[in-house]
Amino acid sequence: MLDRAILRKEPDRVRAAAKNKGEPCLIDEWLELDEIRRELLGETETLRRRRNELSKEVSFLKKEGKEADTQILESKETGRRIGAIETELNTVDTDMSQLELRFPNIPDTDVPIGSDETFNRIIESTGEIPSFSFVPRYHWDILGELLDREASGSIAGSNFILLRGWAARLQRVLINWMMDFHSSCGMEEVWMPFVANRESMTATGQIPKLEDDMYHIEKDDLFLVPTGEVPLTNIYRNSKLPEEDLPVKIFGYSPCFRREAGSYGKDTRGLNRVHQFEKVEMVRMVKPENSQAALKEMTGHVGRMLEELNLPYRISLLATGDLSFAAAKCYDFEVWSAGQEKWLEVSSISNFGEFQARRGNIKFKRSGGGKPEFVHTLNGSGLALPRIMAALIENGQTESGKVVLPEVLATRTGTEILG
RNA sequence: GGAGAGGUGGCCGAGUUUGGCUUAAGGCGUACGCCUGCUAAGCGUAUGAGAUUCACGUCUCCGAGGGUUCGAAUCCCUCCCUCUCCGCCA
Known part of the structure; x- marks a missing residue:
């Protein structure tokens, strides 16, 4: 607002x-x-x-x-x-x-103006694109029956995923690794409800614009969360924080449910685009004068994660037309996935300014006195699982269809090679 | 799901029986000042939020929403949340 x-x-x-x-x-x-x-x-x-x-x-x-x-x-x-x-x-x-409720947030002045993602500005590109002595395969081919579409289809429907064996295990190890990574950087770990009510969805800006893209439980008027941002930000809805409580730095895991009406078709193979995906989300509440710095810090943090996973990535500054309704500024992280030979979006880090705080009535009071002010909220994925899985599998693949893990995951899994 | 008790400013807490000098007492906390070798205590002053206005001011807000009334924190109805006990359940 x-x-x-x-x-x-x-x-x-x-x-x-x-x-x-x-x-x-x-x-x-x-x-x-x-x-x-x-x-x-x-x-x-x-x-x-x-x-x-x-x-x-x-x-x-x-x-x-x-x-x-x-x-x-x-x-x-x-x-x-x-x-x-x-x-x-x-x-x-x-x-x-x-x-x-329908006026979008005003983009920051340094956001490129343009109608769609072709106007995004790539500001950084890091890591080496892997090369192979054979033709690298798609992750869904490497996963084979470990990505059990027949099972997920009969349980829930198309574009839901069911992983088996080492694929399921890799997912669990990844979530744990991400959680530990954030935890060791001094953020507070949170476990949250995976449904949220109408007020919460309105505060973070999903309602009214994206209401139809969410799964809705009619009987209780609850929504399955489309991102952990919703519960995490709403922890502080209608509250007034003392200045010394800022910055709030929290993170938590949640599945993310998205109906994504009309998204069927190309780019939906394998793990690229699904109705339920796993994500670890970071949320921050800061004083207005600190939000730009916080945005920078968060992008640095996500960059280090991708480096530890040994995934080549690039960062783009989103143009106005690609920026979400509530965001003032947003950086997207994309990793290179060698089988599909494509950049896959794995993290969005946004500064919302006071837009969400105003909707959710989240204020803070300076210790020197004065009127309560709205905090600035930020959030970022750290990280979204399916495409990280896809890139790890495609980039780490061997000719015989096995997957070599980066060191941080090998230590945790107890093996360097999956398959 | 059932029964009971609650929800009042940043926090605690009176006021609800009997509607009207409540313009929400009092305390804690906080800020400033006095005092003081320093700190604490003590004393004094100030201290909720929102809307509107250039401003003075005015209005609204006692969990939320309705109703009764000339007038509602107070009476009535609906809903939400918290706590205790019971039931059910991984």
Whole structure:
């Protein structure tokens, strides 16, 4: 959610942001409602003030044992008028809030402007692209029956995955390794619910825009989390943190459920794009002046993870059109997967500024005093499992269809070669 | 799922029986000042959030939403959450 002061004073910025993000923008409707709202608000306040005065008079007169019929009559009439105006005011206010939920966050000034991912700017590329003396295979070919589509299909449906044997084991080892990695870097480990309610989804920005992309449990009006960002950020919804609690640095594992309507077709083979994937997510809440530095720190952190996994990667700064609804700035990490000969997105690290904090009412208070301010929130994947699996398998493959593990995983698995 | 008890400012906690000098007491904490060899104590002052306004101010907020009333923290209804006990269950 954007500051109402910005909507009011700088509608052009809001308009430009929406346009650059490819979102509709109903700012003119909002401004019109805002005028009406302020007018109505003024009227109710005058009337309320009068009613408060009358109430005091009645109270006083009754105590004196005097008549107060005139005052009671006026108060009654005033109450009726307040009621009428309030009904109108509520309608206007609800409409405004609905509109506000649909204004996307304003991208930072250094974000490249462009309609889609072709405008993303690659800012770094690290690691050596592996070469083979044979034709490298796709990970789904190497996995073979360890990626049991028949089983997952009959259990849940297409594009859900079921891993067996060493593939399942590799997934578990990877999750553990990631968790330990973050833990040793001084973040707090969190285990979270994998469903979230409507308020939580609205705070982080999935609702209203992405409601249809989520799995919904109608009976309880709960959603399966599309990312751990939702529970992790909502830990602090409606709270006011003392300054010394910042920065909040937390992480946790969660499965991520995405209906991804209309995503079937190419690029959905194997582990590339599935309805449920595993992810370890990092979330931060920082003081506004520190969010840029935090974003940088988080990208460095993820870079080190990929280096330990020995995966070649590149980082792009997303263009406005590829930036998510709630983000102000975002870096994407992609790893090279040798079989598919493609860059696969494995982590997004975003700064949301105060956008989510405003929606979720997450504030902090400076120890020197002053008004509570909104924190800045950030989050980043560290990392998303399926494509990391794909890249590890494709890059580490041998001619005989085995997989050589990077050292950090070999130590944990107890073997250097899987298969 | 059943029964009971609760939800009041950053925290604790009075007020709900009997609706109206509650404009939410009091305490803790915090900030500033006084005092002090230093610290603590003590004393004094200040201290919730939101909306609106250039400002003074005004209005709203006692878990959420409705209702009754001239007037609701207080009465009525619905819902949510927490705790205790019981039931069921991995």
